[in-house]
Amino acid sequence: MADLLISPFADFEFMRRALVGIVAIALGGGPVGVFLMLRRMSLTGDAMAHAILPGAAVGYLIAGLSLPAMTIGGLIAGVIVAVAAGLVSRLTSLKEDASLAAFYLLSLALGVTIVSLRGSNVDLLHVLFGTVLALDDQTLLLLATISTITVVALALLYRPLVLECVDPTFLRSVSRSGTPTHLVFLGLVVLNLVGGFHALGTLLAVGMMMLPAAASRFWTNDITVMMIVSIAIGIASGIGGLLLSFHAELPAGPAIILTAGGIYGLSLLVGREGGLLWLAWPGKHLEA
Amino acid sequence: MSTASVRFDGVTLGYGRRPAVHHLDGTIPAGSLMAIVGPNGAGKSTLLKGIVGTLSPLEGQISRETERLEPIAYLPQAAEIDRSFPLSVYDLVAMGLWSRSGLFGGIGRKDRGRIEEALAAVGLIGFERRPISTLSGGQMQRALFARLLLQDASLILLDEPFTAIDAKTTADLLDLIRRWHAEERTVVAVLHDLDMVRRVFPETLLIAREPVAWGQTGEVLSPENLLAARRMVEAYDPHATACQRSAA
Numbered sequence: 098m099a100d101l102l103i104s105p106f107a108d109f110e111f112m113r114r115a116l117v118g119i120v121a122i123a124l125g126g127g128p129v130g131v132f133l134m135l136r137r138m139s140l141t142g143d144a145m146a147h148a149i150l151p152g153a154a155v156g157y158l159i160a161g162l163s164l165p166a167m168t169i170g171g172l173i174a175g176v177i178v179a180v181a182a183g184l185v186s187r188l189t190s191l192k193e194d195a196s197l198a199a200f201y202l203l204s205l206a207l208g209v210t211i212v213s214l215r216g217s218n219v220d221l222l223h224v225l226f227g228t229v230l231a232l233d234d235q236t237l238l239l240l241a242t243i244s245t246i247t248v249v250a251l252a253l254l255y256r257p258l259v260l261e262c263v264d265p266t267f268l269r270s271v272s273r274s275g276t277p278t279h280l281v282f283l284g285l286v287v288l289n290l291v292g293g294f295h296a297l298g299t300l301l302a303v304g305m306m307m308l309p310a311a312a313s314r315f316w317t318n319d320i321t322v323m324m325i326v327s328i329a330i331g332i333a334s335g336i337g338g339l340l341l342s343f344h345a346e347l348p349a350g351p352a353i354i355l356t357a358g359g360i361y362g363l364s365l366l367v368g369r370e371g372g373l374l375w376l377a378w379p380g381k382h383l384e385a
Numbered sequence: 386m387s388t389a390s391v392r393f394d395g396v397t398l399g400y401g402r403r404p405a406v407h408h409l410d411g412t413i414p415a416g417s418l419m420a421i422v423g424p425n426g427a428g429k430s431t432l433l434k435g436i437v438g439t440l441s442p443l444e445g446q447i448s449r450e451t452e453r454l455e456p457i458a459y460l461p462q463a464a465e466i467d468r469s470f471p472l473s474v475y476d477l478v479a480m481g482l483w484s485r486s487g488l489f490g491g492i493g494r495k496d497r498g499r500i501e502e503a504l505a506a507v508g509l510i511g512f513e514r515r516p517i518s519t520l521s522g523g524q525m526q527r528a529l530f531a532r533l534l535l536q537d538a539s540l541i542l543l544d545e546p547f548t549a550i551d552a553k554t555t556a557d558l559l560d561l562i563r564r565w566h567a568e569e570r571t572v573v574a575v576l577h578d579l580d581m582v583r584r585v586f587p588e589t590l591l592i593a594r595e596p597v598a599w600g601q602t603g604e605v606l607s608p609e610n611l612l613a614a615r616r617m618v619e620a621y622d623p624h625a626t627a628c629q630r631s632a633a
Contacts, residue, residue, distance in 0.1 A: 318471045
């Protein structure tokens, strides 16, 4: 048993690095995902993940597979798309989901085109699906920094974030912090996606955000507990996915997301808050 | 307790260029208990949004005179809250302390006592840990009144607070409104129940886009005025030209 679970991490440095990276991503991505879900912005997260691609691709075009260039490029592209989609939905009759869909499809096509201009298919795969088993010191430091910034920022913004979800009219009547809060939150989403991008690629980065969050909704009705559960599920998916990929020789990124998907499926079935089995067999009704 | 009055100078509020409230002049004196009455689409909710400041006037000015600038306690029509959000009744009510605790301030023992008091005042003891998704319409309205209590504001705006609320809850919440009035807070409520307005509210504004009458409830709610309000034309005039009346 110990051989199966522990020795892969004990014997191989790349497995330990991958584990540290995933834990960092789960720490930031879990709570951000919970807020995305509660604000009904799950698909926004997905769209933004795609939007990062052309920026990272331009960075790649200029400097090759360089961490700072691709990070800065991704951040800029993510922010541009978030702001542009927000502006289009405010200024025209197109809703935000439709304008985001338009922007992210454009971004994805543009990004793949830019990468193909210079690189090989290997590089394209690297950008789309990440390299969780090849995280260097620089990248780990970046991931840890991002999760630290995220946790601190969420702690500071906690009240207006919650209030803006539950009762935006009330928040507007007592404070002007609604719009800045929303903008900082979008910034955190982009930041975490850029971090996740290095490990899991643009297509899967959002998986470490949304799957643990969606799964956690089936276990609790308390938002604080929900964030902790989603972090725990993220870390468990990381460990499980890495072991799965190690033993079954599967690609690591998809294995991690598949594990998260498995936990989501399990929660959907047996989760104590609205899981399907509890809905099907709720037990006899109560006295009062 | 500080006092608050609201003055309207030639106020027109609306959406696009279409007026929903057209050329309103007058003052809500500090400490008054006032009802806003009128047909659907008369601009009642729009007027409250104008006072809160979430909607800027197309013309004219709304000015609030208070001793210190403090937030208004505003209860919008019930539909605007996300009831599926995982939040407890206690936390919902505690939001009323925002103007004191703000973004980061802690909630101390004294504050917890006040939250308990507010819950007791609306009869929601025992509901503290319940998620808001499990509340009935009346219980939700009680919780929102508890939040208003905690806001401790000198100006309180209520938008149709008793729509779809049963008699017992309405009576309890009306008692709170009377208490606020006795404490010399300014209370403005949009209402449809004219009997209730006559019974509880000394002052009334009858509005049908244009202000119809404003003053003592008994005089305002005369048969002639009510008939005039009912004649309001709700549909837009597609050929409307720019309004020529000048602001006062």
